[in-house]
Amino acid sequence: MLEIKNLHVQLEEEGKQILKGVTLTVPAGEVHAIMGPNGSGKSTTSYVLSGREGYEVTDGSATLDGRDLLEMEPEERAAAGLFLAFQYPVEIPGVGNMTFLRTAVNAQRKARGEEELSSGDFLKLVREKAKALDIDAEMLKRPVNVGFSGGEKKRNEILQMAMLEPRMCILDETDSGLDVDAMRLVAEGVNALRSPERSFLVITHYQRLLDHIVPDVVHIMHDGRIVKSGGPELALEVERNGYGDILAEAADA
Amino acid sequence: MAVLDAPEIEVREGVDRETVETVANMGSYKYGWDTEIEMEYAPKGINEDIVRLISQKNDEPEWMTEWRLSAFRRWQGMTEPRWAMLNYPHIDYQDQYYYARPKSMAVKPKSLDEVDPALLATYEKLGIPLKEQAILAGVEGADASPIQGREDARRVAVDAVFDSVSVGTTFKDELAKAGVIFCSISEAIREHPELVKKYLGSVVPPSDNFFATLNSAVFSDGSFVYIPPGVRCPMELSTYFRINAENTGQFERTLIIADKGSHVSYLEGCTAPKRDTAQLHAAVVEIVVLEDAEVKYSTVQNWFPGDEEGKGGIYNFVTKRADCREARAKVMWTQVETGSAITWKYPSCILRGEESQGEFYSIAIANNAQQADTGTKMIHLGKNTRSRIVSKGISAGRAQNTYRGLVTMHPRATNSRNYTQCDSLLIGDQCGAHTVPYIEVKNTSSRVEHEATTSKVDEDQLFYCRARGMDEEEAVALVVNGFCREVLQALPMEFAMEAQSLVAISLEGSVG
Numbered sequence: 118m119l120e121i122k123n124l125h126v127q128l129e130e131e132g133k134q135i136l137k138g139v140t141l142t143v144p145a146g147e148v149h150a151i152m153g154p155n156g157s158g159k160s161t162t163s164y165v166l167s168g169r170e171g172y173e174v175t176d177g178s179a180t181l182d183g184r185d186l187l188e189m190e191p192e193e194r195a196a197a198g199l200f201l202a203f204q205y206p207v208e209i210p211g212v213g214n215m216t217f218l219r220t221a222v223n224a225q226r227k228a229r230g231e232e233e234l235s236s237g238d239f240l241k242l243v244r245e246k247a248k249a250l251d252i253d254a255e256m257l258k259r260p261v262n263v264g265f266s267g268g269e270k271k272r273n274e275i276l277q278m279a280m281l282e283p284r285m286c287i288l289d290e291t292d293s294g295l296d297v298d299a300m301r302l303v304a305e306g307v308n309a310l311r312s313p314e315r316s317f318l319v320i321t322h323y324q325r326l327l328d329h330i331v332p333d334v335v336h337i338m339h340d341g342r343i344v345k346s347g348g349p350e351l352a353l354e355v356e357r358n359g360y361g362d363i364l365a366e367a368a369d370a
Numbered sequence: 371m372a373v374l375d376a377p378e379i380e381v382r383e384g385v386d387r388e389t390v391e392t393v394a395n396m397g398s399y400k401y402g403w404d405t406e407i408e409m410e411y412a413p414k415g416i417n418e419d420i421v422r423l424i425s426q427k428n429d430e431p432e433w434m435t436e437w438r439l440s441a442f443r444r445w446q447g448m449t450e451p452r453w454a455m456l457n458y459p460h461i462d463y464q465d466q467y468y469y470a471r472p473k474s475m476a477v478k479p480k481s482l483d484e485v486d487p488a489l490l491a492t493y494e495k496l497g498i499p500l501k502e503q504a505i506l507a508g509v510e511g512a513d514a515s516p517i518q519g520r521e522d523a524r525r526v527a528v529d530a531v532f533d534s535v536s537v538g539t540t541f542k543d544e545l546a547k548a549g550v551i552f553c554s555i556s557e558a559i560r561e562h563p564e565l566v567k568k569y570l571g572s573v574v575p576p577s578d579n580f581f582a583t584l585n586s587a588v589f590s591d592g593s594f595v596y597i598p599p600g601v602r603c604p605m606e607l608s609t610y611f612r613i614n615a616e617n618t619g620q621f622e623r624t625l626i627i628a629d630k631g632s633h634v635s636y637l638e639g640c641t642a643p644k645r646d647t648a649q650l651h652a653a654v655v656e657i658v659v660l661e662d663a664e665v666k667y668s669t670v671q672n673w674f675p676g677d678e679e680g681k682g683g684i685y686n687f688v689t690k691r692a693d694c695r696e697a698r699a700k701v702m703w704t705q706v707e708t709g710s711a712i713t714w715k716y717p718s719c720i721l722r723g724e725e726s727q728g729e730f731y732s733i734a735i736a737n738n739a740q741q742a743d744t745g746t747k748m749i750h751l752g753k754n755t756r757s758r759i760v761s762k763g764i765s766a767g768r769a770q771n772t773y774r775g776l777v778t779m780h781p782r783a784t785n786s787r788n789y790t791q792c793d794s795l796l797i798g799d800q801c802g803a804h805t806v807p808y809i810e811v812k813n814t815s816s817r818v819e820h821e822a823t824t825s826k827v828d829e830d831q832l833f834y835c836r837a838r839g840m841d842e843e844e845a846v847a848l849v850v851n852g853f854c855r856e857v858l859q860a861l862p863m864e865f866a867m868e869a870q871s872l873v874a875i876s877l878e879g880s881v882g
Binding site for chain 1: 828829830831833834836837838840841842849855
């Protein structure tokens with residue numbers, strides 16, 4: 118599904134190298150986690166994959182189902198099935214959450230040559246998915262993310278994910294700023310979406326989210342590279358000993 | 371032969387060629403066709419003879435001719451105002467036609483077959499149904515029978531002004547049954563002189579300002595509305611203004627009178643062909659609101675804005691004013707200004723009656739080389755009067771957008787309130803937004819609030835929308851429509867839809 122090879126990325130303005138050869142494959146149906154200390158390049162990876170401006174790819178490739186992601190506009194990547202749950206969801210004043218969702222869903226359907234959803238069908242679908250995430254009708258009417266609490270913003274991201282039904286979901290520090298209950302809701306939302314056709318890349322600083330969303334593979338990122346990969350136990354090791362040992366070991370290798 | 375020289379605007383270094391080309395390729399101004407209709411022109415230029423000729427062409431009584439002439443004499447001693455933040459070349463008022471009308475209107479056609487097909491094509495492009503087309507084309511007896519199959523649909527009565535002449539009004543008979551008079555102003559001058567004499571110039575006097583005075587001298591046609599006491603107008607009233615003829619100024623005059631306890635919602639739409647010479651438009655709208663009456667006046671102004679280099683387009687110098695003459699009168703202006711090369715427009719409210727209310731909701735979009743200087747005046751004269759101003763200015767390309775507003779609380783306007791909110795949104799880094807509020811308070815019990823914000827369309831917002839699958843144009847339209855929401859909500863439903871897509875169209879190519 119997602120294949121990243123030797124990805125080198127620098128900041129366009131400063132020319133600073135952030136990713137220094139990331140190689141990563143997420144097969145269909147699997148959940149992979151990327152962990153690592155601050156500044157290791159985790160969020161940059163998610164931004165580059167989703168097409169945010171300000172980054173220059175100097176080497177390497179990233180493909181989704183064999184299609185070159187890096188050649189596509191952000192909206193084309195979305196229509197191709199890539200979804201990024203933002204670490205800091207953006208506020209859009211005056212635009213109702215429901216309007217935003219419907220515009221997004223129909224934009225993707227249109228891009229894929231599918232018929233747009235009727236307002237009736239759309240409404241039914243949103244209500245059903247929102248209920249599972251404990252999102253009430255009032256929150257659907259409010260402007261996108263405006264005045265939302267941290268937990269509401271993250272649940273809203275998962276609602277968008279549920280509505281857009283992407284093939285490849287990237288969760289960028291979705292656990293940041295969440296209390297235990299909110300984290301459980303978000304994790305349940307994600308788990309409900311797990312399927313053999315859908316893959317996840319969960320970026321997180323802490324192990325605790327991975328208690329709820331159990332990954333198949335854990336990658337440790339440091340200084341723009343994946344320095345170690347392993348099973349869920351790797352996350353526990355980080356939890357117990359911090360990154361120190363792993364990084365030292367990688368430096369020796 | 372250019373009436374107005376196109377503004378010379380240099381393409382500065384770094385202007386995004388791609389932006390400019392995108393707009394050009396999209397042909398985003400969809401009303402840009404022109405209709406080849408045989409026109410009858412008065413000679414170029416303006417003098418007393420031309421004023422008399424216009425009056426005579428409209429079969430006006432002597433008092434009206436005199437009214438025009440006195441305005442013209444006054445105008446000759448006036449100078450064009452230049453205080454607005456607008457930069458346009460000198461206008462040669464003698465190098466301009468002041469009267470043009472379709473030849474086919476000279477003799478009333480007997481059926482649609484006799485109507486100039488080009489005129490009908492124009493209506494079709496404007497989206498006016500066939501039955502209404504017949505009425506607008508002036509076909510004899512076309513409005514005698516009620517329109518079948520439209521009983522359930524929300525109906526709108528239309529008066530169409532094509533160049534200088536009102537070419538027809540729909541639903542006249544049905545409105546007449548409710549006592550509502552809806553006709554062209556030239557017809558009103560002939561048929562309802564007592565109303566016209568009483569109210570014409572009573573809100574915007576002929577001496578008001580350079581453009582209004584010019585209009586008073588040469589106005590060719592426009593719409594007239596009278597709603598009798600206690601009547602709720604049974605349908606929305608609407609005027610479509612279209613400038614078609616080249617080098618012709620359009621000077622329409624609208625007079626609306628809402629008698630005691632009445633209610634009317636009035637819509638105004640404007641389009642013009644794409645031409646590379648600028649065209650002058652100087653309209654006057656007067657609204658008289660009597661005790662407990664309510665008028666809602668909505669405009670979707672989509673005059674041709676000129677090309678991306680600032681060539682051509684409409685120069686729009688408009689005086690609109692409502693007089694809440696008696697107690698508890700209420701007026702609400704809503705405007706969506708997306709077109710025109712130059713906009714000089716300040717729909718205002720005189721709050722004379724006690725507890726009268728004025729509201730002004732505005733969206734002004736300026737893209738490419740457009741310049742807009744627009745806002746409102748709220749003149750509080752009566753006790754306990756209320757006003758509310760919500761202005762949303764959007765600038766893109768190299769456009770300059772100015773909000774200019776005046777709020778005055780006169781000594782007798784005790785316990786009055788005003789709330790003003792002015793928000794500006796910038797797209798790109800070549801455009802400008804300016805806010806010029808004037809506030810005068812001459813009593814101690816009134817309260818005036820003013821809030822203003824300026825923001826840029828945020829890259830993060832656009833990326834967020836695009837990461838969810840919207841293309842850039844769609845993302846900009848969504849964010850901008852969100853920014854304008856309070857104003858869009860103030861529009862009648864079907865207009866709101868049109869305005870929403872117009873917002874998107876006017877900003878096409880503004881990013882990227």
